[in-house]
Amino acid sequence: MEKYFKRKPVMPPFLEKDENEIGEQASGETFTKNEFSNWKKPKRLQERIGGPNSAHNKAMGLTFCGHNEYDNSSNQGNYILTLRFLADHNEDIKRVTLKNAPRNNLLIALSIQKDLVRVCSIEITNVIIRDVGDALFSILIDESRDASTKEQMVVALRYADKNGYVFERFIGFKHVTCTTTISLKEALDQLFSKYGLSISRLHRQGYDGASNMQGEFNGLRTLIMNKNECAYYIHCFVHQLQLAIVAMAKKHDQINSFFNVIANVINVDGPLCKR
Template sequence: MRKQKKVILRNAQMVALDIQKDIARCFAEIIVKSIIEEINGDVFCLMVDEPSDVSGKEQMAVFLRYVDKFGIIKERLIGVVHVTETSSSCLKSNIDVLFGKYGLSIKQVRGQGYDGASNMRGEFNDLRAFIMRENSSAYYIHCFAHQLQLVIIAVAKKNDDISDFFDMVSLLINVAGASCKRKDMIRESQQERELVNQ
């Protein structure tokens, strides 16, 4: 029998970008596998968005919404996939690859939730239609968070006071989010308020 060598890492700081990416990928795989185990072959809803990242690459974010064994509704990200285009056929093939990787099936899907983009919610040659052809129980529901966002944008454009309010909130978030000290001050202030209110 061959002896196994022990590898001792001294002063391993793991600062190389490739090592950090590998560690992040490992954590992501562990988390997604635990989500799949929690679903345990049961049904779920599929939610997809196709944002582009800061470098301009098209991506597809895939979320699953399901009820765990305790009856709690959970919504979990299972993957962000780089896509060459955001056509419905490209999105569908990437969903199939992702599902195949984790042992999921389109037959488990009981709902679909997307924004109002035409490549997502159309009735004939869009993502919704492709999934409905494989599983007629995968009913489409327009994403309510997206609808709410559209309502807020429309109202803010019509009302100067509301528009100013959201501008101020945005500035406040940028100022507070840029400093760890400011974040700590806000947390401490919030904890003090919670103690006073109890």
């Protein structure tokens, strides 16, 4: 255990940056040392967070848990590395974390990391739902299998805030037992019920061209429009673009040959238990 705490702190990959090339990166003491209270002013908050290359934004989307978080691991994961880095550069954090924390309250267990991710997810989703408020909104839905072959439905909301700005916000995955229309509708109803969304405020729905999604008689769009006639269906523009690109690519012999090779590789490699 002592070796665990004697390791030299390693800077997380997303924080590795030459001090002379900070660019749009905000100060590292933005929220840890300097007080910030202007939460109602997005522009001020953006100045604090920094631009696309800031450490705050680079941290978004990274996994917390490492494959092996033991002391002899060459990659303990972003959570441990970030905690060590912060403790090494901030005395307030250092006094209550890692070797200075009670042995039964280190807050580095995998279950703790998952709880933190879950809490962040809940808080962010709640902010999105409050931002939607009583306004009309649209839904964007797609479904696919994850790495464990479980079917999942992805749901995003598109809405305009009080200032008239249009946003698209991802609100969650919903595992479904199958991809039938009834199963997808039940999953969507559960999601609406969970977040207090009303189908009466739904005025647009966008999917791809799959029959279970946009079928005229038994598709998901039809079941929704039976409840709300104003929830017009729009074929996903990104999917339309994909179809157009595929059609154009097939007319080009070299591109067509390239994708045929890729398809053959996937067909051979995909069924293997170890990809």
